[in-house]
Every structure is written in structure tokens, then in C-alpha cells.
Amino acid sequence: MIRLDGRRQIVDLLLPGDLFGFSVLDEYDSTIEAIAEGTVVAAYPRRRVEMLADSDPQLAREIRQVAFAALSRLQAQLLILGRITALEKVGSFILEMVARLSAGNSNSVALPMSRYDIADYLAVSVETVSRSLTDLKQRGVIKLAGTRTVRIVNRNALEDGERSGLAA
Amino acid sequence: MIRLDGRRQIVDLLLPGDLFGFSVLDEYDSTIEAIAEGTVVAAYPRRRVEMLADSDPQLAREIRQVAFAALSRLQAQLLILGRITALEKVGSFILEMVARLSAGNSNSVALPMSRYDIADYLAVSVETVSRSLTDLKQRGVIKLAGTRTVRIVNRNALEDGERSGLAA
DNA sequence: CGACATATTGAAGGGCTTCAAGCTACGTGG
DNA sequence: CCACGTAGCTTGAAGCCCTTCAATATGTCG
Numbered sequence: 001m002i003r004l005d006g007r008r009q010i011v012d013l014l015l016p017g018d019l020f021g022f023s024v025l026d027e028y029d030s031t032i033e034a035i036a037e038g039t040v041v042a043a044y045p046r047r048r049v050e051m052l053a054d055s056d057p058q059l060a061r062e063i064r065q066v067a068f069a070a071l072s073r074l075q076a077q078l079l080i081l082g083r084i085t086a087l088e089k090v091g092s093f094i095l096e097m098v099a100r101l102s103a104g105n106s107n108s109v110a111l112p113m114s115r116y117d118i119a120d121y122l123a124v125s126v127e128t129v130s131r132s133l134t135d136l137k138q139r140g141v142i143k144l145a146g147t148r149t150v151r152i153v154n155r156n157a158l159e160d161g162e163r164s165g166l167a168a
Numbered sequence: 169m170i171r172l173d174g175r176r177q178i179v180d181l182l183l184p185g186d187l188f189g190f191s192v193l194d195e196y197d198s199t200i201e202a203i204a205e206g207t208v209v210a211a212y213p214r215r216r217v218e219m220l221a222d223s224d225p226q227l228a229r230e231i232r233q234v235a236f237a238a239l240s241r242l243q244a245q246l247l248i249l250g251r252i253t254a255l256e257k258v259g260s261f262i263l264e265m266v267a268r269l270s271a272g273n274s275n276s277v278a279l280p281m282s283r284y285d286i287a288d289y290l291a292v293s294v295e296t297v298s299r300s301l302t303d304l305k306q307r308g309v310i311k312l313a314g315t316r317t318v319r320i321v322n323r324n325a326l327e328d329g330e331r332s333g334l335a336a
Numbered sequence: 337c338g339a340c341a342t343a344t345t346g347a348a349g350g351g352c353t354t355c356a357a358g359c360t361a362c363g364t365g366g
Numbered sequence: 367c368c369a370c371g372t373a374g375c376t377t378g379a380a381g382c383c384c385t386t387c388a389a390t391a392t393g394t395c396g
Contacts, residue, residue: 007252009246009247009250011243011246011247011250012243050229050232053225053228053229053232054225054228054229055225057221057222057223057225057228060221060222060225060228060232061218061221061222063232064218064221064228064231064232064235067232067235067236067239068235070239071235071238071239071242074239074242074243074246075179075180075242077246078177078179078242078245078246078249079177079179081246081249081250081291082177082179082249082291083291084175084291084385085351085352086351086352114373114374114375115374115375115376116374116375123249123250123251124352124353125352125353125354126374126375126376127352127353127354127375127376127377128351128352128353129375130375130376130377131352131376131377133376134376134377146361147360147361147374147375147376252353253383253384254383254384282341282342282343283342283343283344284342284343292384292385293384293385293386294342294343294344295343295344295345295384295385295386296383296384296385297343298343298344298345299344299345299384301344302344302345314393315342315343315344315392315393
């Protein structure tokens with residue numbers, strides 16, 4: 001997560017089990033925030049890991065997998081940020097969260113983050129996130145149980161909206 | 169590069185010497201386009217590379233470096249896409265291009281891409297890219313020699329604009 | 337030169353941001 | 367237990383920036 005002005009941009013969203021690192025972010029004033037309770041962050045010195053990886057092909061392979069997973073996340077986020085309308089961004093975000101959090105093929109997610117965090121992740125304002133969610137709800141595309149539990153009612157609409165505008 | 173509707177989003181911008189790969193992009197209809205003349209793309213089968221990496225720590229290390237470099241590029245792009253105004257996006261883009269293309273500390277770049285490609289990279293319209301460049305020129309921040317050569321006149325303005333709005 | 341891609345500029349419209357106010361939820365202390 | 371306070375969330379209204387459509391340059395290659 002990176003603060004530039006008062007604004008911040010979330011550059012990677014780590015969910016339980018995700019790993020990260022290796023970035024050039026040192027240049028910036030990047031920080032890590034734990035959203036959920038009981039978050040544990042373990043850090044390993046870069047140089048030592050490199051040494052170990054040299055002598056342990058298995059570890060090296062795992063590191064590659066971690067790095068590739070991070071690449072996937074970033075590319076997915078890039079695609080979301082590249083979308084045109086806020087409705088599409090929020091829609092894609094919901095799909096991503098369902099895919100990453102509800103291991104099964106469930107259609108509902110308990111979002112582990114606030115609207116503010118979502119806003120920073122999608123690079124839109126909080127108000128826009130809120131309005132988009134209400135909009136999706138009123139269209140009958142999703143349902144909200146409480147403020148943080150989202151259930152997908154009409155998945156096609158979300159997925160189609162991803163490529164065609166989710167507009168009327 | 170990925171096409172979603174008629175629209176496309178550039179998810180990685182490879183300049184001479186850059187490597188890429190390892191993505192989950194297979195899910196999408198991603199394609200590679202060569203902008204510059206004489207571009208050579210070499211592909212290596214994933215499985216075989218993994219095998220080689222297991223037995224060759226040096227190769228494994230190089231692969232990691234390539235992956236980390238890709239991560240850096242993506243994170244940089246994310247930061248650009250997360251910016252608010254088009255002027256900031258274009259400004260950051262110029263800085264990135266200068267950094268990546270003019271090895272020395274030169275302040276001018278010959279952009280290897282069209283306005284359309286820039287637009288897709290920044291996720292804005294071509295017209296906006298054009299207008300932003302003219303705007304920066306009229307503010308005396310950059311100079312344009314021909315349509316594709318940019319020289320930075322006032323680097324501070326560009327860098328400050330990155331975090332504070334580049335507005336008057 | 338003529339044709340086609342690339343680039344700039346103009347004008348209208350819409351979506352997002354911003355500022356502002358009200359609302360909901362939840363924990364703390366009285 | 368309820369009042370109160372604060373953080374999170376929603377909703378409203380105004381303004382601006384970007385998109386879109388359209389027309390005009392500029393440039394490039396046959």
C-alpha cells in the first residue's frame with residue numbers, strides 16, 4: 001500500500017495464505033496494513049533467501065510460484081483498474097473476491113475490508129463504491145446482508161458487465 | 169495486452185531487454201504485439217524451464233530476477249493507473265519512459281509507441297493523451313520534437329505533479 | 337500526388353469527485 | 367441497560383474532468 005499525497009493506492013491485496021515481496025517499492029513510502037485480526041507477517045532477509053534458494057531447488061521452485069501468484073494478482077488488479085466505469089470496477093472486484101475467498105463455488109463473500117479500502121484498491125472514491133453497490137443491488141445483480149456480505153444473484157450480469165459496460 | 173470488448177488494456181509494456189511470462193493470462197484472450205521493428209520473441213516451454221531451473225541455481229536466480237523485474241513494472245503501472253487526473257498519468261508515463269529508455273540521465277525520449285498505445289496503457293482515451301501532452305507543452309513542462317520525441321524541460325513539475333495534482 | 341494511419345482540436349454530454357449532511361453500527365462509560 | 371461517541375456507510379447536490387462524436391491537421395508510404 002502506498003501513500004502519495006493524502007491519497008493512497010493499494011498495490012496488492014493479500015488474503016490469508018498469500019505471500020508477497022520482491023518489489024521495488026522501497027523507493028516509495030510503502031507500508032503494510034493488517035486489516036483482519038490475527039494477521040501474522042513474517043519477513044525473511046532477501047540475501048539469505050537467495051542463498052538458500054541456490055542450494056535448495058524445491059525452495060527455489062516455491063519462490064517462483066509465489067512470485068507468479070503475485071504477478072497474477074497484479075495483472076488482475078491492472079485489468080480492473082483499466083476498466084471504464086466504476087460499476088464495472090466494483091463488479092469485477094466482487095467477482096475477484098468471491099473467487100479468492102470462497103474456495104468453493106459459493107456465490108457469497110464476507111468482504112474483509114471497509115469501503116474505504118475498496119475505494120483505494122479500485123482507485124475511486126468511497127462514495128462511488130457505495131453508490132455502485134447500491135446500484136448493483138437495485139438492479140438485482142447482488143444482495144447485501146449487512147454491509148460487508150455480498151451475494152451474487154445474477155452472475156451473468158456481473159461477468160457480462162465486465163466486458164460490455166453493465167449499462168442499460 | 170488484453171482485449172475485453174472493443175477496448176484493450178495493456179498489461180505490460182516490454183521494452184528492449186525486458187522479459188515476461190508466467191502469467192495467468194491464459195484465461196483471457198491475451199496477445200502480444202510488436203511495436204518496434206525487428207522485435208524478436210523467444211518462447212520457452214514452461215515445464216522444461218522448471219526442470220532446468222531445478223538443476224541450475226544460476227538460471228533459477230536469473231528467472232527470479234526476471235520475475236521481480238516484471239513485478240516492478242506492474243506495480244509501477246498500477247501506481248500510474250491509480251492516479252487521479254489524466255495529466256498526472258501522462259506525466260508519470262513520461263517519467264517512466266525516460267527512466268526505462270534513456271539509459272543515461274538524459275531528459276528526452278523517443279516514444280516507441282503511438283498515442284493509441286499510450287492511451288491503452290494509461291486507460292484513458294487517445295484524445296485525452298493528446299490534450300494532456302499539449303497541455304504539458306503549453307505549461308512549459310515538456311517539449312515535443314516531432315510527435316514522438318519528448319524532452320523534459322521542468323522535471324520538478326512532473327515529479328511534483330505526481331503527488332500533488334499538477335494543477336494550478 | 338492520393339490514400340490511409342496518426343494526431344490534434346472542438347463541442348456536448350455524462351460519470352466521477354468533492355463537499356456536505358444524515359444514517360447505521362458498535363463499543364465505552366455512566 | 368441505555369446514552370453517547372466515533373467510525374463506517376449512505377445519500378444528496380454541484381462542478382469538473384474525461385469520454386464520445388466529429389471534423390480538421392499532419393504525416394507516411396505506395
